[in-house]
Amino acid sequence: MKLSLQRRIAAEFIGTLFLLAAVVGSGIMGERLAAGNVALALLANTIATGAALIALILAFGAISGAHLNPAVTLADALRGGFAWREVPAYILVQVAGAVGGVIVAHLMFGLPLLAVSTHNRSGPSQLFSEFVATFGLLAVIWGCARRRPSAVPYAVGSYITAAYWFTASTSFANPAVTLARCMTNTFSGIRPADVAGFIGVQIGGAIAATLLFQWLAPIAKADSTAQTAEHDR
Amino acid sequence: MKLSLQRRIAAEFIGTLFLLAAVVGSGIMGERLAAGNVALALLANTIATGAALIALILAFGAISGAHLNPAVTLADALRGGFAWREVPAYILVQVAGAVGGVIVAHLMFGLPLLAVSTHNRSGPSQLFSEFVATFGLLAVIWGCARRRPSAVPYAVGSYITAAYWFTASTSFANPAVTLARCMTNTFSGIRPADVAGFIGVQIGGAIAATLLFQWLAPIAKADSTAQTAEHDR
Amino acid sequence: MKLSLQRRIAAEFIGTLFLLAAVVGSGIMGERLAAGNVALALLANTIATGAALIALILAFGAISGAHLNPAVTLADALRGGFAWREVPAYILVQVAGAVGGVIVAHLMFGLPLLAVSTHNRSGPSQLFSEFVATFGLLAVIWGCARRRPSAVPYAVGSYITAAYWFTASTSFANPAVTLARCMTNTFSGIRPADVAGFIGVQIGGAIAATLLFQWLAPIAKADSTAQTAEHDR
């Protein structure tokens, strides 16, 4: 039985808030403790983010689908598993939750509520990385959705753990995350000037993977609502 | 079939003992071997704690529910899934087990049985961190309890793995753990003066998350006993 | 219901491409950030590869079987679970996907499309390591195939995570991967001169494990198609 939209967007808000708190907070902690060793800081950031995704998708998957990501919401709508009329509400609370998560992380580490990032992430390598990262994320989601939706939390957490290291951009792969991360001038930040490009290629990657999987792994109509996490059926 | 209270509190005692042995012992080992690199010491501490939680909740979940945490016991009682009359016994053995775990860790590493910590963990950032940490822990537990209780061990282990890094306090998120950790003057210790504040906000965070999820993800009466681990049904 | 060969080889292509992007990309990132500490670089490479395997086998297992490895395809055919007439197509797209993955990794990190590796991996220790690595990989696959095919993604990801460290060669264990890795002059590369030896012992190890398990854990005829991931039944 599907829960009310109100409940579902509350879940998206809290889930995305915790996701950003995890990404930004662990970046701050990692950088503070790593004594200048960037590999160690990113390793901490990676393990925290991957583990947070597993926990959050397990917890919120059965409530809201645990998209926590406008690219996932759009892809799900594109494939017919999510009502277009609910897309704006989902994206709005994802962005609001993401910004809220940055604020929570800053408060936990005694920093100003928000700050403009100066972290340069520009150039074709970065943009191509984000295209690949988001293409792969949606490929993993659609690949699991057809036959083993209950594995999605582990698949997504594992995928992002890997993608933090195998893409040059450390795999944002999420427009709400990208937008919020320009508001923190810490390890995980991104300059506001680089945000639009990131979001553009992320959406491109998500659409490309979704179209490919529409052919590659057709989902029966009744099953077509699979997204980040197993659905409520 | 529910096991006798005697058996269940024995399980809570042993489980919490091993949890603290893992937290404190791996902190000692990590600090000894890390040659001053705090990120590496915390990484070892994190991996050991998260893995221990998975193993312990898998092992004790079907016996006692594997609360291992007074905040979880209180929250479960608050939600109607656990009898209030059994709460004192659970909390008592959780605290006793936690202190026992510190002693066991000290014995394994050749230290005096107990020692007063001098590790300062005060200030609003620390307190806010513990509120967030415990709110998130209960959110994850309640989120999973409704639809996939068998995933709770992985969700909780993953959540704490992340929270060690994304909160400024390294996420105690457990009053029994907090109390016991003031009795070790090693990596994972906390000054006795800071304990009461931590416990207060932990209980606050647990209650807040529980009230929120009472609305967010209603559990049918018959299912309302879900907690740290899947229940015995 | 089995999907068309066209769809299945597309899945093998994309899966192997992402596998190589993960192996090569994370090697580049690890080496760049680790400031000369090879253990840290290999740890990043390991975590990324193991996590990528879990995600990719979960995603592509139900489409193509997620072999992503000619040694697995050959072993599956040898055991009767895969049609010999489809073997060439599978191997071809695995190799093509692997090379594609190297190119994608190089593009993401701003390197020339392909480069000849100068990484010496020769000598009997290296060859014996690859025999052991691939024997173990197939042992793990066949061991899981009989009774719990749905655990294969986790078993394979875990096995390779371990084997990166317990073999002297860092466990290529995959002819397509080996061939493609001679085209990157980065952390994970291998000299072209060392490729043939690696592939030879990999196939030897795969055949040896397959013959052993044919006796050790007989699979009923109807179940004989198990391979890297649970099959479509």
Next chain:
Amino acid sequence: MKLSLQRRIAAEFIGTLFLLAAVVGSGIMGERLAAGNVALALLANTIATGAALIALILAFGAISGAHLNPAVTLADALRGGFAWREVPAYILVQVAGAVGGVIVAHLMFGLPLLAVSTHNRSGPSQLFSEFVATFGLLAVIWGCARRRPSAVPYAVGSYITAAYWFTASTSFANPAVTLARCMTNTFSGIRPADVAGFIGVQIGGAIAATLLFQWLAPIAKADSTAQTAEHDR
């Protein structure tokens, strides 16, 4: 359907061989690459061992029960789940497999087949650590055996991952492993003089946990054969 004893002891031999190859091999690799940082070497050793256990128990659990450990075999016999007359054969191949694994690791890393360890692991802290480590291992196994045997591979892998760090002895917790590790003069070695003490307290810990769980979590007669991995039922 239970497989023949011949098949089951072959599985125990190969499984224990790979377990030791993983423990010893990753210790060698970790020490070689870690440039003197013992925390990093142990972290590599830990991740490889925990991951190997997950893969091996998943693969061999349904064949032989994947004891891979004389303490588990004894405990299972003590509890009535394993025939006493098969105990000697199991223990014999576990020890032989363990020694074989050390040889395989040495061959992979270009070392002499066997060597006497000079690694001092003596004193009451070490012995108490091994008692705790093995008590905990059997507690985890018996805790899972009753209700979720299919989680044993993950529980045991996670437990040992934690115990490598929270015990002062790095948690051998296995008499066959202990015996074999006195034959390698590398990171994971142990002096022959320290072996008997380790094995004695390991067996003591295993028996203590087994007796406790006989009361704590009674298993119905028909279910009493649970051990390291889910059984063949």
